[in-house]
Amino acid sequence: MSDYEKMLKRAREQLPEKIFEKSRFEPPKPQIAIEGNRTFFKNWHQVVSAIHRDENHLLKFLTKELATSATIEGQRAVFAGKHSRSTMIDLINRYLKEFVICPECHKPDTHIVKEDRISFLVCEACGARTSIKSV
Numbered sequence: 001m002s003d004y005e006k007m008l009k010r011a012r013e014q015l016p017e018k019i020f021e022k023s024r025f026e027p028p029k030p031q032i033a034i035e036g037n038r039t040f041f042k043n044w045h046q047v048v049s050a051i052h053r054d055e056n057h058l059l060k061f062l063t064k065e066l067a068t069s070a071t072i073e074g075q076r077a078v079f080a081g082k083h084s085r086s087t088m089i090d091l092i093n094r095y096l097k098e099f100v101i102c103p104e105c106h107k108p109d110t111h112i113v114k115e116d117r118i119s120f121l122v123c124e125a126c127g128a129r130t131s132i133k134s135v
């Protein structure tokens with residue numbers, strides 16, 4: 001874990017629990033800039049830390065869905081090719097639905113556990129365990 005990740009983790013632990021109690025979970029919307037033949041996801045770290053997922057997991061999901069490659073550069077992610085903001089928003093909403101939001105109680109207080117080859121979404125709010133696809 002890098003110092004930056006440790007700092008993020010600490011910051012996250014200090015957040016009051018109640019901000020996650022909203023039933024409607026709205027992480028920051030992606031800030032997208034297309035330059036040449038590349039797409040810059042400028043607030044990548046902000047979005048990743050808001051949804052509490054491993055950035056490589058989200059990146060893998062997005063690159064697979066967009067059929068492209070991407071790299072993380074500091075605070076941002078850079079995708080090959082041109083991808084619109086609305087495409088990114090749709091994909092992130094799908095990611096939230098499949099890998100973050102509990103299907104039982106619709107809260108985002110979940111984490112992913114892996115057992116053998118199967119991953120489960122485990123809800124900290126209601127205790128539900130749901131099997132999820134691997135990315």
Ligand SMILES: [Zn+2]
Nearest residue numbers: 102105123126
């Ligand atoms: Zn739940």
